[in-house]
Amino acid sequence: MIVGGARAKRGPLTRRQRRQLALGLLFTGPWIVGLLAFNVYPILASLFYSFTYYDLLEPPRFVGLSNYGDLLFHDTLFWTALGNTFYYAGGVIAGGTLLDIGLALLLNARVRGMGVYRTLFFLPSVVPAVAGALIWLWVLNPQYGFLNSVLGLVGLPGPSWFQDPAWSKPSLILLGLWTSGQAIIIYLAALQDVPRVLYEAAEIDGAGPWSRTRAITLPMITPAILFNVVIGIILAFQYFTQAYIVGTGLGTVLGGDIGGPLDSTLFVGLYLYNHAFAYLHMGYASAMAWIFTLIILALTLGVMRSSGRWVYYGGVR
Amino acid sequence: MARHLARRLLFGTLLLSLLLTGGLLSAQAIAYAHAAADVVTIQWWNDDWGVFDGPTQHIGDLFTQSHPNIKIQWTFSGNNPVKLKTAIAAGAPPDCAEVSMFGGSLGTFIGTGSLEPLDTFFKQTGLSLREFEPSVAASVQQDGHIWGIPGDAGVYALFYNKDMFRKFGLDPNKPPRTLAELEAMSAKFYRVVNGNVVSLGFDVNSDSFMMYAMRAGGQFYDPVHHKITATDPRNVQTMEWLAQWNKRFDVNKVSRFTASQPGEWQPGNPFVTGHLAFFFDDYWAFYPLDLYGPKVDYGVVPYPTLHGSAAEQRNHPIMGWAVVIPKGSRHPKECLEYMKWAYHDHSDLMAATIVDAPSVLAKFPSFWNMIRRQHPHDRILPYLNIFDQEYRQGRQYFPQIAVSQQYWDALSRATDQVIHGKQQPMQALEAVQTQIQSALDQFMASHHTS
Numbered sequence: 146m147i148v149g150g151a152r153a154k155r156g157p158l159t160r161r162q163r164r165q166l167a168l169g170l171l172f173t174g175p176w177i178v179g180l181l182a183f184n185v186y187p188i189l190a191s192l193f194y195s196f197t198y199y200d201l202l203e204p205p206r207f208v209g210l211s212n213y214g215d216l217l218f219h220d221t222l223f224w225t226a227l228g229n230t231f232y233y234a235g236g237v238i239a240g241g242t243l244l245d246i247g248l249a250l251l252l253n254a255r256v257r258g259m260g261v262y263r264t265l266f267f268l269p270s271v272v273p274a275v276a277g278a279l280i281w282l283w284v285l286n287p288q289y290g291f292l293n294s295v296l297g298l299v300g301l302p303g304p305s306w307f308q309d310p311a312w313s314k315p316s317l318i319l320l321g322l323w324t325s326g327q328a329i330i331i332y333l334a335a336l337q338d339v340p341r342v343l344y345e346a347a348e349i350d351g352a353g354p355w356s357r358t359r360a361i362t363l364p365m366i367t368p369a370i371l372f373n374v375v376i377g378i379i380l381a382f383q384y385f386t387q388a389y390i391v392g393t394g395l396g397t398v399l400g401g402d403i404g405g406p407l408d409s410t411l412f413v414g415l416y417l418y419n420h421a422f423a424y425l426h427m428g429y430a431s432a433m434a435w436i437f438t439l440i441i442l443a444l445t446l447g448v449m450r451s452s453g454r455w456v457y458y459g460g461v462r
Numbered sequence: 463m464a465r466h467l468a469r470r471l472l473f474g475t476l477l478l479s480l481l482l483t484g485g486l487l488s489a490q491a492i493a494y495a496h497a498a499a500d501v502v503t504i505q506w507w508n509d510d511w512g513v514f515d516g517p518t519q520h521i522g523d524l525f526t527q528s529h530p531n532i533k534i535q536w537t538f539s540g541n542n543p544v545k546l547k548t549a550i551a552a553g554a555p556p557d558c559a560e561v562s563m564f565g566g567s568l569g570t571f572i573g574t575g576s577l578e579p580l581d582t583f584f585k586q587t588g589l590s591l592r593e594f595e596p597s598v599a600a601s602v603q604q605d606g607h608i609w610g611i612p613g614d615a616g617v618y619a620l621f622y623n624k625d626m627f628r629k630f631g632l633d634p635n636k637p638p639r640t641l642a643e644l645e646a647m648s649a650k651f652y653r654v655v656n657g658n659v660v661s662l663g664f665d666v667n668s669d670s671f672m673m674y675a676m677r678a679g680g681q682f683y684d685p686v687h688h689k690i691t692a693t694d695p696r697n698v699q700t701m702e703w704l705a706q707w708n709k710r711f712d713v714n715k716v717s718r719f720t721a722s723q724p725g726e727w728q729p730g731n732p733f734v735t736g737h738l739a740f741f742f743d744d745y746w747a748f749y750p751l752d753l754y755g756p757k758v759d760y761g762v763v764p765y766p767t768l769h770g771s772a773a774e775q776r777n778h779p780i781m782g783w784a785v786v787i788p789k790g791s792r793h794p795k796e797c798l799e800y801m802k803w804a805y806h807d808h809s810d811l812m813a814a815t816i817v818d819a820p821s822v823l824a825k826f827p828s829f830w831n832m833i834r835r836q837h838p839h840d841r842i843l844p845y846l847n848i849f850d851q852e853y854r855q856g857r858q859y860f861p862q863i864a865v866s867q868q869y870w871d872a873l874s875r876a877t878d879q880v881i882h883g884k885q886q887p888m889q890a891l892e893a894v895q896t897q898i899q900s901a902l903d904q905f906m907a908s909h910h911t912s
Contacts, residue, residue: 198908201551202575202789206908222875288658288722302657305718310882406717407878422544424868424901425551425574 195431205428212432223433225408226416227440229314233412234381236318238374241325245373246366249332250358263333270326278390281320282307307391310409317410320387328373335369336362367456375445382441385414413437502796503533505556507546509783510538512727517816524811525803532796543567543867546788550576555788558797560613563601563781563859566866571786572602572609573864573905578787579607583798589806594821597780597859604862610784611805612821614813617780617852618669618742619845620644620766621751624759626651626661626739637763639770644740645707651739652711659719662732664740666707667717671877672870675700676779676858677767682869683861690902692873692895693888701880701887708881729754745833745849746817748842762845764852778856782821819853826850864909865901872897 158166170177195212197205216223252263269277284291285306293303304312343361352360363370388410392403403419404411413433421430511518515538522534537556539545547570549555561568571577584590591599591608598612624634630650638644648663672682680696683689691697708716723732727750732738734755741747742765751758767774785801787794804812809820814832830846837843860870876890885893 198904200574200905200908201547203909286722287718290722305714305721308717308721309714404875405878407882407884408875419871422548423871424570424865425547 191431191434194428195435197428198426199428199431200425201427202425208428212429213436215429216432216436222408222411222416223413226404226411226413227437229409229411230382230384230413232314233317233321233384234378236314237321237381238377240318241322241328241377242370242374244322245325245328245332246363246370249329249336250362252329252333253336266329267326270324272324274386275390277320277324278387281316281323282391285316285319307410308406310407313391313406313409317384317387317391321381328377331369331373332366335366339365364457367452368458371448371452371456375448378444378448379441382437382444383414384412385418388412388415389418501531501533502793503535504558504793504796504800505537506534506797507537507539507542507549507556507559509542509560509562510540511816514816514818521804521808521812521815522800525800529799529803532799534800543571547571547574547576550788550790553790555790557787557791557793558801559786559788560783561610561786562783563598563862566860566862566868566870568601568610568784568786569604569860569862569866570864570868572604572862573866575909576789577609578789578791578794579609580611580787580798581608584608587802589802593806593824595780595823595853595856597857598782598784598821601781601859601862602784610786611801612782613785613805614782614818615780615821615853616744616782616819617778617849617856618673618744618765619762619848619852620740620742620764621733621747622761622763623733623736623739624761626736629736630739634759634761637761638740638766639763641703641766641768643770644766645710647739648711654712654715657715659715660737662711662716662719662738665716665720665738666704666711667713667881668720669742670870670874671701671704672860672873673779674704676860677765677774677777679774679777682873683863685861688902688906690869690895690899692869692891692898698887698891701877701891704877705880705883705887709883713881726750731755733760734758744819745842745846746819748837748840749817751842752837752840760841762842762848764848775852775855776857778852779858779860780853780856781859782819819849823854826853863902864905865898868901869894869898 194205196207196209198208198212199205248266252259252266256262272280285293287293287303287305287308290303290306292306296303306312306316339362343365344357347357347361389403392405392410392415403415417430417433417437420426420433506522508515508518515536518538519534519536522536526533542559543561543565546555546559546561561571563569589611591603594612595615598615602608602610602612620637622634622637627634627637632647632650638647644664651661651663653659653661675682675694675697678696678700680700681691681694682697684691719732723737724730726733726741726743726747731750731754733741734751751760764775765778767777785805787797791797805820806822809822810825810829810832812818813820813825813829814836820826820829830850833846834843860866863869872894876885876894879885880887880890
């Protein structure tokens with residue numbers, strides 16, 4: 146504390162300060178204990194186990210960097226899973242951002258019945274993930290599914306969707322885009338925060354709709370874009386449920402192994418799950434989790450770093 | 463004065479309420495304690511068998527009628543193996559469980575030390591694994607110990623649609639006996655219209671490469687030297703056979719067709735609708751056929767082999783599920799009492815009730831009689847002897863070792879690569895062999911086994 150131009154000496158806490166500190170710790174104590182027990186400890190434990198061979202039933206055996214080495218240099222399936230995850234994340238984030246902003250712009254128009262339209266676009270995001278995946282297994286059924294039937298009506302051959310290694314990830318991206326109602330709501334809120342006076346001034350200057358969108362709307366909602374992109378990265382890289390349901394629901398081809406066909410839907414989350422809970426390779430799975438965490442961290446930091454160049458807060462960069 | 467009275471009245475009411483509540487709670491606690499001392503409730507975890515969950519529970523109820531001190535609380539789960547492994551690792555397992563031999567699941571449980579050995583129980587009760595079908599009996603043994611009681615044994619025979627035979631100009635009295643005949647007939651049934659399969663003979667991918675390879679006499683593990691033998695010549699030949707079959711009957715078109723169709727246990731499945739000429743299953747396939755295809759004229763033949771010879775029948779793999787005691791079970795004694803009653807002493811009744819098959823050889827005659835009595839005039843009855851013969855002759859099974867599940871998944875993945883033309887059979891199997899041998903070596907080093 147600076148007093149009269151000089152730093153005051155910090156003496157011991159007074160009785161009142163000690164009491165206040167104790168009260169503060171008492172009230173935040175349960176949360177701190179929970180944080181340590183259910184967040185910090187598991188994170189540190191998984192770091193420890195990543196350097197061991199551990200199947201939960203015998204004590205962990207220290208193996209050094211062997212798990213990391215095997216993953217990075219010998220496990221081709223890990224790289225396949227990583228590639229699939231990047232493919233999915235890129236598709237759903239890029240495609241989702243464009244689609245969601247476009248839909249939000251449309252849903253921001255003042256037309257009659259807009260509440261109904263907004264509800265319809267939001268509804269898929271509240272459908273449980275498992276139910277949604279099962280619905281899309283039916284919609285994208287290769288021979289009798291709704292989408293291929295519609296394509297057939299206009300003379301277009303429908304692909305095999307989930308059955309085709311080339312189309313399985315786009316099918317999952319489609320499923321992901323269908324459930325992006327929450328991002329649309331966030332963009333809608335951001336659009337409504339854009340001051341009308343900016344549009345009026347631009348109209349006076351003769352700016353057309355596209356110029357106004359490019360110069361005013363998009364820059365003003367960049368904070369919302371940043372938020373959705375960062376959340377999208379975190380969620381997309383943790384992708385599991387729908388891929389698991391689709392994989393096990395694919396029927397009799399090779400017993401419905403998850404990750405099929407041809408490992409095209411094998412994501413890091415699924416691969417990690419298999420090693421951790423099916424094969425009980427906890428050490429290997431922990432190493433995989435840490436490599437993946439560092440990748441997500443690097444990506445997120447990169448996005449946050451770059452945000453200084455393209456995100457406008459309150460009209461100021 | 464009135465206030466004093468009111469205060470006393472209130473105090474008295476409160477005291478009386480407290481006394482009454484305390485008394486009631488104590489009485490209830492005493493009642494529970496008495497009940498707990500008399501009746502043991504065992505927690506049983508089982509795979510979800512759909513419509514057969516109810517009959518499975520019924521067997522438990524029948525047991526409780528004759529053993530009123532033991533009750534069974536059932537949990538049926540679609541993801542039972544993963545749940546069970548996690549529960550055992552967490553030190554909170556059920557008392558007993560059912561574990562499948564398919565997918566290498568049982569082997570992984572045994573190899574990772576998740577189960578209690580039953581050697582002492584077998585000695586004390588006089589049970590012998592020689593009473594059980596040899597393949598499933600072998601599957602519950604490892605390192606000289608017994609780790610479970612075989613619950614059922616499953617075999618496959620070939621069901622064929624006689625109506626389709628007539629429709630496509632084939633003689634329904636001459637079904638295929640060899641793989642070559644099966645392929646030739648499948649070619650006759652195979653029809654593609656506008657790029658979509660509308661009629662199929664046999665979906666070769668409805669069974670796993672591992673089962674085909676075992677039928678061909680292939681071996682997957684050398685237990686003496688602890689060596690993974692995925693590249694056994696008969697395994698490689700089987701993989702080559704699968705590759706050429708999937709090339710001949712376009713794997714992408716066929717998988718499009720099979721993915722579009724309901725499964726065997728669903729209404730409108732392609733066998734009953736006349737779009738699939740062959741499928742394989744155990745005798746219990748009569749159940750959905752009766753439900754969804756009561757008018758379908760079908761026949762059953764032994765699973766086709768390379769040469770159609772009787773000697774090859776010994777290569778039929780027989781696998782099923784076993785009942786086990788997880789490590790940390792709180793009531794192993796009561797579990798074993800039920801397991802012996804249901805899966806040995808009354809295995810015929812158990813199997814007939816849940817439409818399964820017993821694994822105790824001596825129970826087969828009474829079991830088949832129960833089936834005949836329960837389903838008189840059923841179309842399956844003339845063919846029961848085919849299944850009976852396969853049960854008695856089959857000797858193959860997938861190795862149940864610590865890395866069995868990973869091995870099975872790796873082989874499935876390799877098959878996927880080969881049938882889609884992405885890898886050559888030997889290349890794919892060599893990669894599996896290297897991967898799984900490494901996993902096995904790591905496991906053995908960690909568990910100090912040699």
